Each structure stands twice: as C-alpha cells, then as structure tokens.
Amino acid sequence: MFKTLKNDLPASVVVFFVALPLCLGIALASGAPLFSGVIAGVIGGIVVGSLSGSKLGVSGPAAGLAAIVLTAIGTLGGYENFLVAVVLGGIIQLLFGVLKAGIIGYYFPSSVIKGMLTGIGIIIILKQIPNFFGYDEESAWDLEFFEIDGGNTFSELISMFSNIHPGAALVGIISLLLLILWDKVLTKKSKVFEIIQGPFVVVVLGIIFFTLTQNHDVLSIGGKHMVSVPIPDDLDSFIGQFSFPNFAVITNYEVWIVAFTIALVASLETLLSVEASDKLDPDKNVTPTNRELLAQGTGNILSGLIGGLPVTQVIVRSSANIQSGGKSKMSTIIHGFLLLISVILIPTLLNKIPLSVLAAILLIVGYKLAKPSLFKKMYNLGWKQSVPFFATVVGIVFTDLLVGIGLGLAVGIVVILLKSYQNSHFLHIEDNSNGKHKIKMALAEEVTFFNKGAILKELDSLPRDTYLEFDVTKTRYLDYDIIEILEDFAFKAKERNIDIKLVSKRGVVENPPSFIEFFQLRPKSNISLS
Numbered sequence: 001m002f003k004t005l006k007n008d009l010p011a012s013v014v015v016f017f018v019a020l021p022l023c024l025g026i027a028l029a030s031g032a033p034l035f036s037g038v039i040a041g042v043i044g045g046i047v048v049g050s051l052s053g054s055k056l057g058v059s060g061p062a063a064g065l066a067a068i069v070l071t072a073i074g075t076l077g078g079y080e081n082f083l084v085a086v087v088l089g090g091i092i093q094l095l096f097g098v099l100k101a102g103i104i105g106y107y108f109p110s111s112v113i114k115g116m117l118t119g120i121g122i123i124i125i126l127k128q129i130p131n132f133f134g135y136d137e138e139s140a141w142d143l144e145f146f147e148i149d150g151g152n153t154f155s156e157l158i159s160m161f162s163n164i165h166p167g168a169a170l171v172g173i174i175s176l177l178l179l180i181l182w183d184k185v186l187t188k189k190s191k192v193f194e195i196i197q198g199p200f201v202v203v204v205l206g207i208i209f210f211t212l213t214q215n216h217d218v219l220s221i222g223g224k225h226m227v228s229v230p231i232p233d234d235l236d237s238f239i240g241q242f243s244f245p246n247f248a249v250i251t252n253y254e255v256w257i258v259a260f261t262i263a264l265v266a267s268l269e270t271l272l273s274v275e276a277s278d279k280l281d282p283d284k285n286v287t288p289t290n291r292e293l294l295a296q297g298t299g300n301i302l303s304g305l306i307g308g309l310p311v312t313q314v315i316v317r318s319s320a321n322i323q324s325g326g327k328s329k330m331s332t333i334i335h336g337f338l339l340l341i342s343v344i345l346i347p348t349l350l351n352k353i354p355l356s357v358l359a360a361i362l363l364i365v366g367y368k369l370a371k372p373s374l375f376k377k378m379y380n381l382g383w384k385q386s387v388p389f390f391a392t393v394v395g396i397v398f399t400d401l402l403v404g405i406g407l408g409l410a411v412g413i414v415v416i417l418l419k420s421y422q423n424s425h426f427l428h429i430e431d432n433s434n435g436k437h438k439i440k441m442a443l444a445e446e447v448t449f450f451n452k453g454a455i456l457k458e459l460d461s462l463p464r465d466t467y468l469e470f471d472v473t474k475t476r477y478l479d480y481d482i483i484e485i486l487e488d489f490a491f492k493a494k495e496r497n498i499d500i501k502l503v504s505k506r507g508v509v510e511n512p513p514s515f516i517e518f519f520q521l522r523p524k525s526n527i528s529l530s
Contacts, residue, residue: 004327010197011326012334017199018320018365019045019060019335020342020350021227021358026061030069032079032309035230035241037061038343039308043299045336048311049329051295054287057277058317058332059299061309064269064401065262067144069309072258081255083245083304088259089266090300093293096267102289105271111385112408113275114378115392119404120315121369122397124362126153131359132172134165134225144400153397165356167219171209172356175202179364197324199361206357207349221354229347238344243307262300265402266312270296272405273313280322320365384419388412417450437463442471449481459489464496471503478519486515 019041027037044059052059073082096102135156145153182198210226213219232238249255274287292313299311321331342350378389392408399407441458444451462468470486472478490512493500502509502518512518 002330005330006195007325007327008331009334010195010200011321011324011331012338014197014199014324014361015058015317015321015326015331015335016338016342017203017358017361019058019317019339020229021355022063022314022316023061023339024228026063026066027309029063029066030061030309031073032069033241033243033307034228035343036079036243036307036309038229038339039242039306040303040311042336042340043303043306043308044311045332045334045339047302047336048295048299048313049332049336051291051298052287052313052329052332053291053295054274054277054313055283055285055328056281056318056322056326056331057274057287057292057313058321058335059270059296059311059313060317062266062269062312062314064144065265065310065312068258068261068265072261076249076252076255076258078246079243079307080246081249081252082258083243083307084247084250085255085258085262086304086308086310087245087301088250088256089262089310090297090302090304092260092263093267093297093300095297096263097290097293097297100290101267102271102291102293104268105275105289108272108275108405108409109388109412110279111378111388112392112405112412113272113279114374115389115408116272116396116401116405117276117280117315117319118370118374118389119393119396120401121366122393123153124316124366125370126157126397128359128362128366130156130160130163131355132169132176132363133160134168134172134221134356135160135163145398165221165225167209167213167216167221168225168354168356170219171206171221171354172360174209175205175357175360176363178202178205179360183364194325199324202357202360203353206354207352210352210354221356225355227350227353227355227358229343229350231347231351241307245304262310263297266296266300266310267293268402270313272401273315273318276315277313277318277322280319282322283327315369316362316365319369320361323365323368384415387415437466438469439466440469440471442473443475443478443482445474446477447475447482448477448479451479452481452485455482456485459485462496462498464498466496466498467501468493468498469501469503473503473505475504483515483519490515 020038023037023041024034025037027034027040030037040061044061048059069082072085073079076082076085147153147156151159179198179202182193182201186193186198210221213221230241232241270292271289274289274292278285278287296311296313303309303311317335321335324331326332378386388408388411391411392404395404395407397404439462443455447455490500493511500511502512502515506518509518
C-alpha cells in the first residue's frame with residue numbers, strides 16, 4: 001500500500017474535503033447529532049478501509065439511509081435506542097458475509113450500474129447548485145427527489161433564485177473555474193499541479209476569502225453558508241459528544257425490525273457501490289464482496305457502540321477517490337485519520353470553509369459521473385443497453401437510489417424476456433412447390449417456459465398441408481412446458497394435414513406418436529439434450 005503513497009495522499013485530501021460536509025450534512029438530515037456523522041466517517045475510513053478488500057471504495061454515512069434513521073430515532077424513542085439497532089444491523093451484516101450473500105451484487109446488469117453512477121452524478125449536481133450559489137439548506141445532503149423538509153429537488157432550485165448570496169456565489173464560481181483550469185490545463189503543464197490537488201487549493205482560497213471579507217457588507221459569508229463542525233471546549237466536552245447504545249431496549253421487536261432494515265439497505269447500497277467502483281477503477285481491481293460485507297458489519301458494530309450513524313460504502317466519496325488518482329486503500333484510511341485529527345485539532349479552521357467551495361468540488365465529481373458523452377455511448381449500444389440505463393437514471397433522479405435501481409433492474413428483466421421470446425427458434429421456409437409448404441423450425445440452445453408464447457404462436461400460424469422439419473439437434477435444454485406444447489400440436493397437426501419430421505441427436509422420426517415418450521420424460525420434469 002505504501003508504494004502508491006504519492007498518489008494516495010493527495011487523493012485522501014480530496015476525499016476528506018468531500019466527506020466532511022457529507023458526514024455533517026447527512027447527520028443533520030437524519031436528525032442525529034452532528035458528531036455522529038463524523039464518527040461514522042472516521043470508522044468508515046479507518047476501520048472499514050483497513051478490513052475491506054476494496055482498494056478504492058470509501059465508506060461512511062450514507063444519504064440513502066437518512067430517511068430511515070430519521071424515522072427510526074422517533075419510533076424507537078431516542079438516539080441511544082437507535083444505536084442498538086445499528087449494532088444489531090452490523091451483526092446481521094456479518095451473518096450475510098458468512099452466508100456469502102455478497103454474490104447478489106454480481107446480478108445487476110452493467111447498464112443499470114452505469115445508470116446508477118450517472119443518476120447519482122445528476123443528483124449531486126442538482127442538489128449542490130443551490131449550495132454553490134449560497135442557498136444552503138439541509139436538503140443539499142438528501143439525495144432523494146422528495147426531500148425530508150417537504151420540498152423536492154426542483155423546488156429547491158426555484159427557491160435558490162431569490163436566495164442567492166453574492167459572497168458565496170462569487171467564491172463558488174472562482175473555485176469552480178480554478179478546478180476546471182487545474183484539471184484541464186495546469187496538471188498537463190507541470191508535475192507540481194498533480195501533487196498539489198486543485199480541491200485543496202480552492203479550500204485554502206475559500207478560507208482566505210472568508211477571512212478577508214468577513215466584515216464586508218455584501219460579500220461576507222457566515223452562518224448556514226459555512227461548514228459547521230462541533231467545537232468542544234475541552235477534553236471532557238469532546239468525549240461528551242459520543243453517545244452509547246441503551247441495550248435495555250434490545251428485546252423490543254421494533255429495534256430488530258430497524259436493525260434488519262439497516263442491514264439489508266446498507267448491504268445492498270454497499271454491493272451496488274462496490275460494483276460501480278470496480279467499473280470506474282482504471283486498474284480494474286475486483287472487490288471480494290463477502291469480505292466487504294464482513295468489513296461493513298464490523299464497522300457498523302463499532303460505529304453503533306460509540307454513537308455513530310450506520311456505515312455503507314458510498315459512491316460519491318469512492319468516485320472522488322478514483323478521480324483524484326487514488327491507487328490503494330491507504331487513501332481511504334488516511335482520509336479517516338484526517339477527519340479524526342481535524343475535528344480534534346482544527347475545528348475552528350474547518351468552520352471557515354464556505355460550503356459553496358465544497359459544492360464546486362462536488363459539481364466536478366457529479367459531472368465526471370454524468371458526462372454527456374456517456375449518454376451518447378449508451379444510446380449507440382442499442383435499446384437493450386440504453387433502455388435499462390435511462391430507466392435507472394430517471395428512477396434515481398425522480399425517486400431515490402434503491403427505487404431507481406429496482407426500476408432499472410425490472411426494465412432489464414423485461415428486455416431479457418423480450419429477447420428470450422424472440423430468440424427461442426429459427427424459422428425457415430424451404431419450398432412452396434407441389435402445394436406442400438416445407439418449413440424448418442430449429443430450436444435455440446436453451447428453451448424454457450419463457451419461450452412458450454413465441455413457439456406456440458409459430459406452430460398455430462402454420463398453414464394446412466405443411467411439411468414441418470422440427471430440428472432440436474442444437475438444443476441442450478428443453479423445458480417440459482415446451483414438450484407439452486409439441487405434444488398438443490402433434491394431435492392438432494393430424495387434423496390440419498401437417499406432417500412432422502423430428503430431427504435430434506437421438507435420431508430422426510416421422511410423425512412421432514408422442515413427443516413425451518420420444519424424449520423419455522416423466523411429467524413435471526425437464527430434459528437435458530446434451
């Protein structure tokens with residue numbers, strides 16, 4: 001890991017600046033103590049980062065769990081009671097890992113994963129535009145379309161126009177232009193600009209801007225426009241920010257329901273993020289998913305024990321890590337230490353960072369996830385790839401992450417069924433002479449009950465006085481449902497003067513009296529013809 005420290009250290013700084021406002025914002029949106037988000041970020045970076053097999057994935061509090069956390073804290077009667085559910089959720093995740101449930105992540109189509117990345121990129125852009133112009137609301141860290149405060153993504157954009165803050169907008173625009181210049185021009189001019197990352201420079205610029213303009217009538221920035229890290233007065237007040245679970249409620253069935261919900265949603269979000277991060281990884285590393293579930297479970301147990309929010313692997317921080325040149329898990333671990341050190345040693349300095357500067361960094365992250373060229377590429381791949389992709393994007397933008405993924409997956413399954421319907425057989429009309437239609441129907445390699453409709457339609461449409469050559473020589477698997485269709489058709493064929501020639505590896509039979517007997521099948525069974 002230390003061999004790539006020159007890449008990982010700059011990347012960890014970028015991830016730190018992306019993670020810090022997310023940790024605080026998600027805690028705020030969850031109705032939890034602000035410090036709980038920082039705890040989750042530290043645990044996600046140091047503990048999960050150390051145990052995980054992912055080289056570039058970054059874990060921390062997830063925006064997708066904010067609504068669940070907010071509801072659960074109220075339902076369970078307090079944050080300490082909720083922490084019990086977090087600990088139990090981590091134990092359930094460990095069980096998922098032991099049972100090797102990580103394989104679920106491999107069953108999501110590539111088009112859906114790409115749609116997830118693009119949808120999240122669009123959401124980041126839409127949510128951060130108000131922050132960028134100085135209209136800072138809790139909803140900036142809520143990645144769902146319908147927000148906790150009652151509004152939605154577009155209503156926040158409309159509200160922004162009458163709440164633009166000149167100072168925040170100015171430093172945000174300067175930061176964005178500098179980031180683009182840094183990425184497109186300066187990094188190609190000198191190695192120095194690769195070592196010193198653009199996001200670090202704009203954060204320093206933001207602190208300087210705040211300091212120079214804090215007494216200005218128009219440009220001064222303060223209050224909700226700034227990062228807001230809790231500042232302890234002494235060691236006792238710092239330790240007092242930690243909360244501990246109230247295990248007296250462990251027998252409450254509602255605690256177990258919340259625990260299972262956290263385990264299920266956090267595991268699914270982690271597996272989706274793992275799949276997406278591996279696709280973004282330029283070195284094409286493959287993350288062991290069961291080990292990831294074990295790492296996440298351990299992280300959630302520890303986070304719950306000391307007052308942190310639930311932890312998942314998260315694509316926003318992971319993509320920032322990859323785009324910043326991270327090469328190993330050291331960037332994830334170092335970012336966790338940076339979070340810990342910063343809230344202990346320099347909370348006052350952190351509170352001088354304008355949120356519009358961090359919004360500029362996130363806008364770049366969002367754009368790289370949702371590049372216009374990707375839309376064109378997916379469209380050119382054809383409808384089988386583009387339809388699930390666009391369905392996932394629309395679902396994520398207008399609902400939330402899991403609903404969008406579910407919609408994309410459902411559309412992908414429909415596409416598979418349609419192609420299965422179309423590709424069950426090949427039909428060829430060989431000769432129409434002498435008043436006898438000669439038709440050859442060759443079945444596909446695998447034919448299941450999904451293909452019943454297409455085959456039944458073709459057989460029923462055959463004209464009278466047809467000579468049908470039915471070829472199953474290439475068919476390795478034939479579902480019993482299809483055999484029943486052929487059995488019924490053989491009976492009807494006699495009435496329509498249709499002769500059947502059955503060609504298979506078992507031999508050639510003219511007008512077989514029984515397809516079931518020919519394939520030596522028992523009722524309710526299938527046959528392998530290999």
